[in-house]
Amino acid sequence: MxxxxxxxxxxxxxxxxxxxxxxxxxxxxxxxxxxxxxxxxxxxxxxxxxxxxxxxxxxxxxxxxxxxxxxxxxxxxxxxxxxxxxxLGGATLPAGAALFSGYYLNELLMKFLPRHDPHPQLFDAYALALPQLSQPEEQQAAQAALRAFELRLLADCGLLPELSVLATTQQDLQAETLYTLSADSGVQLPAYEAPQLRGRHWVALQAALLHGSVAALQQACEQCCTDHGAALKAVLRALLQYHLGQRPLRTREVLVEAQKLLN
CATH class of the missing domain: 2.40.50.140 (Nucleic acid-binding proteins)
Incomplete structure (x- = not known):
């Protein structure tokens, strides 16, 4: 045979x-x-x-x-x-905090992606993020790569609301107005204290997602990180946790415990 x-x-x-x-x-x-x-x-x-x-x-x-x-x-x-x-060569195992970030990406893929469901743009976002995590002198670029991956993951899984319009009226966002993001509806005017980005940032993120280029998405995230880095991270982490429900992210728990031991 x-x-x-x-x-x-x-x-x-x-x-x-x-x-x-x-x-x-x-x-x-x-x-x-x-x-x-x-x-x-x-x-x-x-x-x-x-x-x-x-x-x-x-x-x-x-x-x-x-x-x-x-x-x-x-x-x-x-x-x-x-x-x-x-x-195939290139980056090997990251070290320190970058190692936790790498395992965080892996855990997101394991928990959000069903088997045999291809996402080539998400694969590219993952591949470009890994070497950037290992450059401690470029922390802003590393954070932008993480945010770009999170956005691409949510968008590819159909879990990211439209970012360029107001959810309640479908009107275009005002460039300098601050908006927040609701997991179950979309972009809203903040009615309570919540992480906020200016309208132009939400629009830029949506445009980069539609463009499909990982580099363009990372660039839009880096601009957001420059102006509202903590807010973008908080918004996306809350959105991910909303869709995870009661399933905790083990890598995040381990990192928090490690930081407690070091302090």
Whole structure:
């Protein structure tokens, strides 16, 4: 019987892994072509395995997977077999606070994305954010990259309201007027103390999302961070938590506990 042909290779990041046996792992991968997928890495835990040194978080990989079986194509089974993985170079594991930020992105992807739901723009936002997190001298750029990722994630999941109009009237926003964002309705005039951005910033964020360029979205976020950095972070974190419901973000809890120990 002829060997099964391998599926085309694709770029991927390791989001998480689970022990599958004494020698093998189940990996959660984030790919540009197929979104989040689960694969089995047979023998990856063996000391001499060529996979052992590359199946690490935050490293861009070129992976080869087994061709999906008919059962997998019909949705009966989801897990494919990892045939090969090659590190494509570039940034490796971040350190310090950047490591927590990287795991925070991974946790968001794990909790918000269903499997086999591709989001190429979100993949690009993730890929561009990772190296920026590891540059402590460029904190504003790192924060802009995080905000751009959060915005792209919410937009791609259909959880981000229209940002360029007033929710109650659908009128255009006034450039210098301060507005807040309600998770269940959209942009509003603040009726209580809440994080606020000027109308021109909300409009710029919406335009960058529609443009589709990660660089444009990061630039719009960086301008917001310059003028209202804490407000943009607070708005997006509240929106994410609203949609997470009772599910806490473990990485955020760990970071808070670590900061308490250091103070």
């Amino acid at each position: 002829a060997a099964r042909a391998a599926a085309p290779q694709q770029h991927a990041y390791v989001l998480h892994h689970y022990d599958w046996s004494e020698t093998s792992l189940v990996l959660e991968l984030f790919t540009r072509e197929h979104g989040r997928i689960a694969v089995v890495a047979k023998g990856a835990k063996r000391p001499y395995s060529q996979l052992r040194g590359v199946l690490l978080p935050f490293m861009r990989l070129n992976v080869g997977l087994s061709k999906p079986s008919k059962l997998q194509e019909q949705g009966v089974a989801e897990v494919q077999t990892l045939r090969s993985a090659e590190w």
